[in-house]
Amino acid sequence: MAGDKKSIKLIAQNKKAYHDYFILETFQAGIALTGTEVKSMRAGRCNLKDSFIKIENGEAIIKNMHISPYEQGNIFNHDPLADRRLLLHKYEINKLIGAVTMDGHTIVPLKVYLQGSLVKVDIAIAKGKKLYDKRQDIAKKDQQREAAQAFKENLRV
Secondary structure, three states: OOOOOOOEEEEEEOHHHHHHEEEEEEEEEEEOOOHHHHHHHHOOOEEOOOOEEEEEOOEEEEEOOEEOOOOOOOOOOOOOOOOEEEEOOHHHHHHHHHHHOOOOEEEEEEEEEEEOOEEEEEEEEEEEOOHHHHHHHHHHHHHHHHHHHHHHHHHHO
16 A cells, blocks of 8 residues: 555665664654655655764754755755754654764664655664774675575575
8 A cells, every 4th residue: 555654665775884883773763855855755866875964953964865856846946965854852862962972973874765655764873883893794794695605505406
């Protein structure tokens, strides 16, 4: 069903965030958008690369999120890199402020998706990885891939 609140359509995912950060805690937030931004999002024209979240004046703002201009739009089309307000409860914003004040913690967007008719953003409190942590993750993924390949070959025999 198209209007079902449970139906989720992924628009964009920030894979680099999982590579560069340890994800400590995630939140679901709404996002304040204009009409042409929503239409462009429904068409899947969104990019989270290099985007981040700042807390300004008690509001969570997502910066550097690129939403391509709507093709059928007119002179009132939106700015692709405009700052957009995230819709969070006050206690969630206070939790984010407390987390960011700790050394090495930041807030990153993980994915943007449609939940029913609403555009939602998953954000996370994250801690930056060191180079050796990234190397360990790559080695672990390689081992898992090789084990899965060996298992697959054993099934064929």
